[in-house]
Amino acid sequence: MQLPQRFSDLPEYAFPRLRRLLHGCAPGRPEISMSIGEPRHPVPxxxxxxxxxxxxxxxxxxxxxxxxxxxxxxxxxxxxxxxxxxxxxxxxxxxxxxxxxxxxxxxxxxxxxxxxxxxxxxxxxxxxxxxxxxxxxxxxxxxxxxxxxxxxxxxxxxxxxxxxxxxxxxxxxxxxxxxxxxxxxxxxxxxxxxxxxxxxxxxxxxxxxxxxxxxxxxxxxxxxxxxxxxxxxxxxxxxxxxxxxxxxxxxxxxxxxxxxxxxxxxxxxxxxxxxxxxxxxxxxxxxxxxEAHVVASRALYVEKFELADAILGDLPGYVPPGAGFFLWLPVGDGEAAALALWREMGVRVLPGAYLGRTDATGRNPGAAYIRVALVAEAAEVARGLRAIREVLGDRHFIERAG
Known part of the structure; x- marks a missing residue:
């Protein structure tokens, strides 16, 4: 049974698409999930x-x-x-x-x-x-x-x-x-x-x-x-x-x-x-x-922003986020980077292309990025960021992905 014609241009949703990308690939280390923006701070x-x-x-x-x-x-x-x-x-x-x-x-x-x-x-x-x-x-x-x-x-x-x-x-x-x-x-x-x-x-x-x-x-x-x-x-x-x-x-x-x-x-x-x-x-x-619980939660996110700045801040193209809880990292090829992070480090991130659409010029403005969610507790976030640094920073990623 097909979807109505009006939805024929609707792309596959991001997270099933990510599962398909990683299917059959074993994580290189115990999994660190940084793909989904699901807050994990304590429920008030x-x-x-x-x-x-x-x-x-x-x-x-x-x-x-x-x-x-x-x-x-x-x-x-x-x-x-x-x-x-x-x-x-x-x-x-x-x-x-x-x-x-x-x-x-x-x-x-x-x-x-x-x-x-x-x-x-x-x-x-x-x-x-x-x-x-x-x-x-x-x-x-x-x-x-x-x-x-x-x-x-x-x-x-x-x-x-x-x-x-x-x-x-x-x-x-x-x-x-x-x-x-x-x-x-x-x-x-x-x-x-x-x-x-x-x-x-x-x-x-x-x-x-x-x-x-x-x-x-x-x-x-x-x-x-x-x-x-x-x-x-x-x-x-x-x-x-x-x-x-x-x-x-x-x-x-x-x-x-x-x-x-x-x-x-x-x-x-x-x-x-x-x-x-x-x-x-x-x-x-x-x-x-x-507001008390909001202030307390915000302080935890600020701590993770600062971890990201310290660990990834000198990577080319890194932009400290002003708000929210995502990093938007330029990697050359988002799918290749996501796959490498999973295979080598067990870090699950979202290819930026899955959040964008190809425009009239044939360009998807998310294709060169990965989205990284800073939602876990700080120690886990730090482990994930160091793993990202190891894959993306020590050698030129585009050359490795190719």
């Missing part, structure tokens, strides 16, 4: 305590849009973190993690045509794969825009032709960026918002890595939109507790933005959404109201 104690206190509510249907208490906690967090006021009644919706919201926002908000033409949806390249699937699901043209060292690892949407921009309905942006760790500053957000105002499209800001940073907290899209006096419907932000609070299995996130956009997402979720169970909503409420 308040999660189990809160779920246990409300376990009886697993016997009730949960509100699809989130309890009033959860939405109020989210609104209070946005005010604390970004200095923006949102109405928890009309401008916030609870999500089953951020991915379902990022996908379903396209279903709810991208029209069948724009100006009588096929709509286009912009996304960075490399990108989180659900962006591309969402574009195909609504019949839009996915437009991956290269995010390379020349563009500061952020997409230069303004360089696209005006005729294309006039067809755009949505633009996905991830800041801090997965996989490169680049951070969009306030000026970058202002420029993108002005572009969206001129060409009348919405910005879907994926900010799930916003609380893992070194130096200064990343600016957000919502305050930039407010400062610019933009249409309140211009920007929707998507957040998750998975990375911030080390609870990827809780499946709790939110979207916030203009009331019309949020109402459309809520209406769609009423038909096909998966509401977060009530005990988990209570846990999410408690997590959004607690």
């Amino acid at each position: 104690a308040l999660v189990a305590e809160t779920i246990a206190a409300h376990a009886g509510e697993f016997g009730r249907y949960p509100p699809n849009e989130g309890t009033p208490e959860l939405r109020a906690a989210i609104a209070d967090w946005l005010a604390l973190r970004y200095g923006v006021a949102v109405d928890p009644e009309t401008e916030v919706v609870s999500l089953n993690g951020s991915r379902e919201g990022l996908f379903n926002a396209a279903l709810a908000l991208s029209p069948e045509s724009k100006g009588g033409q096929r709509p286009a949806i912009l996304m960075p390249n490399p990108f989180y794969q659900c962006y591309g699937a969402a574009a195909l699901a609504v019949g839009a043209e996915p437009v991956p825009v290269a995010a390379t060292p020349e563009t500061g690892f952020l997409p230069d949407f303004a360089a696209l032709p005006g005729a294309l921009l006039d067809r755009v309905t949505l633009a996905y942006v991830c800041s801090p960026a997965n996989p490169q760790g680049a951070v969009a500053d306030a000026a970058w957000w202002r420029a993108l918002i002005a572009l969206a105002e001129r060409h009348d499209f919405r910005i879907l800001a994926d900010e799930c890595y916003s609380e893992i940073w070194r130096g200064a907290p990343p600016p957000g899209a919502l305050p930039a939109a407010r400062a610019a006096g933009a249409d309140p419907e211009r920007v929707l932000v998507f957040q998750s507790l998975s990375k911030r609070s080390n609870v990827p299995g809780l499946r709790a996130g939110f979207a916030a933005g203009g009331p019309r956009g949020i109402a459309a997402i809520r209406q769609l979720r009423a038909y096909g959404g998966a509401p977060v169970p009530l005990p988990l909503q209570h846990a999410a409420t408690a997590l959004w109201r607690d």
Whole structure:
């Protein structure tokens, strides 16, 4: 049985593709997994305590849009973190993690045509794969825009032709960026918002890595939109507790933005959404109201950033990540490097090509990179980084891979 034609251009998902690459190859040493961005810091104690206190509510249907208490906690967090006021009644919706919201926002908000033409949806390249699937699901043209060292690892949407921009309905942006760790500053957000105002499209800001940073907290899209006096419907932000609070299995996130956009997402979720169970909503409420565990977790990531700088910092092309928990390492050939690291050291990393798409010039901007996740405890991360250094640094990798 075949997939619908609209999904025929959908590439194999990254992790099954990695398993296929490594299949039949024995690891050279005991495995060190650095491929998946699954936080492994301790789950805050308040999660189990809160779920246990409300376990009886697993016997009730949960509100699809989130309890009033959860939405109020989210609104209070946005005010604390970004200095923006949102109405928890009309401008916030609870999500089953951020991915379902990022996908379903396209279903709810991208029209069948724009100006009588096929709509286009912009996304960075490399990108989180659900962006591309969402574009195909609504019949839009996915437009991956290269995010390379020349563009500061952020997409230069303004360089696209005006005729294309006039067809755009949505633009996905991830800041801090997965996989490169680049951070969009306030000026970058202002420029993108002005572009969206001129060409009348919405910005879907994926900010799930916003609380893992070194130096200064990343600016957000919502305050930039407010400062610019933009249409309140211009920007929707998507957040998750998975990375911030080390609870990827809780499946709790939110979207916030203009009331019309949020109402459309809520209406769609009423038909096909998966509401977060009530005990988990209570846990999410408690997590959004607690910053102590976030500060403690961030300190652990900073320690690992510093390990990466010390171990890999003098390799050609190494760029210290500004935020997030990935390294984006130039290696010449990402697949060959991933295979060599597995065969020689048992280190599992992700080839960058698996997160990117080949563009009109035949170039995949991720092909020369590997993504390395700094999610394990520091000692394991240090072992993995030293193994990477041994393979990539002591001899020229491109010559070895050839």
